[in-house]
Structure formats: C-alpha cells, structure tokens
Amino acid sequence: MIIRDFEPRHTEEAAEIALDVYNYERAFTQELPEVSSIPILKQLSGNGFGVAAFEGGKMVGFLCSVEPFENVFRSTDVRGVFSPMGANGAVMENHGRIYAALYQAVAKKWVKAGAVSHAICLYEHDEEAKRQLFQYGFGMRCVDAIRPMETIDCVVCGGYEFLELPKEDYAYVYPLHLALNEHYCSSPFFMNRKPDTLEEFLDFSERNKERYFAAKIGGELCAYLEVSDQGETFIASGNLYRHIMGAYCMPEHRGRGVYKNLLNYVINTLKTEGYTRLGVDFESINPSGSGFWLKFFHAYTNGVVRRIDERIMQRASLI
The missing domain is CATH 3.40.630.30 (Gcn5-related N-acetyltransferase (GNAT))
Incomplete structure (x- = not known):
C-alpha cells in the first residue's frame, strides 16, 4: 500500500469511493436521500491535510479534513481537526487495514499543525472502521440521525x-x-x-x-x-x-x-x-438526549474523537 498526499486530481476517484460507502449506509438507513456527488471533497482537496491510499495504481481509500481550528467543541482550549461525512472512505476489502494506514499518515500532518483533538465522522454501520479507530484510542462522541417527516x-x-x-x-x-x-x-x-x-x-x-x-x-x-x-x-x-x-x-x-x-x-x-425529512445531531455522551433521539430517529453517522497526549507537541517538529 502506498500513501500519498491528497491532491485535487484525486477528487474524482475519492468521490467514487465516498458514494459507494454512502450507498452502503443507505441500505441500512433508507431515509437518507439519493446523492450523485460529494461536494465537500472539492473544498478540502487542496488544503494539504488529507492523504490517499493506493494499491496497484488504484485508490483504495482516503482521509481528508478541514483545516485545524481552535476551541474544539466550543468547550476546550485546544486546536483540532475534523474529517466530515464524505471526507473519508475506503473500499470494503481490507477496510480496517486501510483506515489504519490512512490515519497513521494523516495524523502526522495534523499534529505538525498543532492539532491535538482528532475527530472523524464515520457511518453508523461501518463497524470495521470504528473498530480500527477505537484500537487507536478513539471514542464515540457525536451522532447524526434522521427520520421521515x-x-x-x-x-x-x-x-x-x-x-x-x-x-x-x-x-x-x-x-x-x-x-x-x-x-x-x-x-x-x-x-x-x-x-x-x-x-x-x-x-x-x-x-x-x-x-x-x-x-x-x-x-x-x-x-x-x-x-x-x-x-x-x-x-x-x-x-x-x-x-x-x-x-x-x-x-x-x-x-x-x-x-x-x-x-x-x-x-x-x-x-x-x-x-419530508427531519434530522438531528447530538452528543452520545449526553444520556438523556441520546436516549430520547434514538427512540425516534435513525442514526447514520458516528463522530469518533481522539485527544492525543499534548506533550508530544514539544517534539512535533521531529515527527
């Protein structure tokens, strides 16, 4: 597997993967609308905070993010990054292994930029990607859910x-x-x-x-x-x-x-x-809120978050 910096020329291949994983989630959450494009990829393709994985010259996965920002979750004093829905994905074969390689590569970029809070939006039913990132210290924090009107x-x-x-x-x-x-x-x-x-x-x-x-x-x-x-x-x-x-x-x-x-x-x-559709996003760490919403809405994303040890910033220039 070869990991490269994500560039604008990679957008079309990444969009194909992103649509495939979105449609996989739609099979479980039928309230999700049909889509034909992933507009956020074009917005993120040139900011330097993404990577792509290739095998045999073909893209097998990608992981992009917004640029680092301050005041993560509006309740911390740290800088963080976020990979939104559609800004990451991998083919089904070796799915977890691809996510492992992507995160290992992109996390270097994020830490060099001073980001110690790493958030990635995964689909609710992408159990393999969640399992891999949980092994890397992530935990669930946010949920997006939807219901018919x-x-x-x-x-x-x-x-x-x-x-x-x-x-x-x-x-x-x-x-x-x-x-x-x-x-x-x-x-x-x-x-x-x-x-x-x-x-x-x-x-x-x-x-x-x-x-x-x-x-x-x-x-x-x-x-x-x-x-x-x-x-x-x-x-x-x-x-x-x-x-x-x-x-x-x-x-x-x-x-x-x-x-x-x-x-x-x-x-x-x-x-x-x-x-025709009503959505909600909420923190999974809110027991009363998540208990209520999940009775009446179908979750389709899980936001997973990792807070790395901040002392590593003393050596960030060496990473």
Whole structure:
C-alpha cells in the first residue's frame, strides 16, 4: 500500500469511493436521500491535510479534513481537526487495514499543525472502521440521525400549549438556552461552553434564520426546539430537509410526554410546509438526549474523537 498526499486530481476517484460507502449506509438507513456527488471533497482537496491510499495504481481509500481550528467543541482550549461525512472512505476489502494506514499518515500532518483533538465522522454501520479507530484510542462522541417527516406515537398531554414562536418572542427562549448550557456541564457531559449573551443569541437566530417551537404551561415556556435549514453533514440541507439544532425541557416537566408532543407539533408543521425529512445531531455522551433521539430517529453517522497526549507537541517538529 502506498500513501500519498491528497491532491485535487484525486477528487474524482475519492468521490467514487465516498458514494459507494454512502450507498452502503443507505441500505441500512433508507431515509437518507439519493446523492450523485460529494461536494465537500472539492473544498478540502487542496488544503494539504488529507492523504490517499493506493494499491496497484488504484485508490483504495482516503482521509481528508478541514483545516485545524481552535476551541474544539466550543468547550476546550485546544486546536483540532475534523474529517466530515464524505471526507473519508475506503473500499470494503481490507477496510480496517486501510483506515489504519490512512490515519497513521494523516495524523502526522495534523499534529505538525498543532492539532491535538482528532475527530472523524464515520457511518453508523461501518463497524470495521470504528473498530480500527477505537484500537487507536478513539471514542464515540457525536451522532447524526434522521427520520421521515411523520408523527410519532404518543399520548396527548393536557394542560400544555404548543406553538411556533414569532421572532419578537425569541428572547423568551434565552433562559432555557442558558439552562441547556448548564446541562452541558453536568456528568458525564462535562462540556463547559461559554454561553451566548442575549444579544448574541438573538443575532445568531436572526442571521441563521432559526425557528423556535415551544411548549407552554400557565403562559410560561417550559420546553423549546430549535429548527434550522441545515445541519453538519452534506445531506443535512435542501428544500425537503430540516434539522434540529437545539432542544431543552425543564426537568420538572420531563416524563409527561411534553417533548414527544412538541416534536409532533414540529413534524406536523413542517410536513404541511412540504418537508419530508427531519434530522438531528447530538452528543452520545449526553444520556438523556441520546436516549430520547434514538427512540425516534435513525442514526447514520458516528463522530469518533481522539485527544492525543499534548506533550508530544514539544517534539512535533521531529515527527
């Protein structure tokens, strides 16, 4: 096996592999749409942070990433890299061995650039690649999931009002947004994100055209769900797709079916508008969140993460 730097001329061969592994996942997760191209490959092909594997002159795998960035997961003080969905893949034969060789080669580039957090998006059913990267110190952290825009079975809970908030009422979501940030800090989450100010929260919502759906009781908000027109994977956008970006229910209202009913309200609203798929991404380290979403959505990616020993940076120039 020969490992080379990934270059723009490799994009076409890599796209064939990427489509093959995507379609393999579609066999398990039929809500995924049919695609004919992997646009992110062209964006990443010339940044110098990818490698490709060849055998007999034919590409058998590739592993690319975005350029290193600071404040990984918005809750650390370290630099990291991320290989998104579609930015890595390998043929089925010797699948794990190819991923092992690709990561060993590309990790040198990432560490030389000062990245100590390495994140790679793999497909939910790519067990061989996950097993190989777990052996290299990775663990699962993030999940993308999808469902058809059809309501879920649940009992109607009385006493609650479900609605989409007008823009002038977005500020009422802010206390729940802060409560969600506090939840991030709890065990086993341990994500200490700096919360937005009210002005930042409202500005972000305006710029990104976020929509907020809520549950009320006694005129007060007790749960919300934030919907966007795009998520973090290349299929998480388009005219027929909408994505959940944030969600929180006050503890005293959990276990009453509030969130199931709120989700159904959102689904009915979006279905009426012509949308056919609903997606969500969440941290697998959030037991309450992942437990809820996986009841009603089908996972199609696993984000695996490795935090390398930072003292190696003292010798990064020798790697």
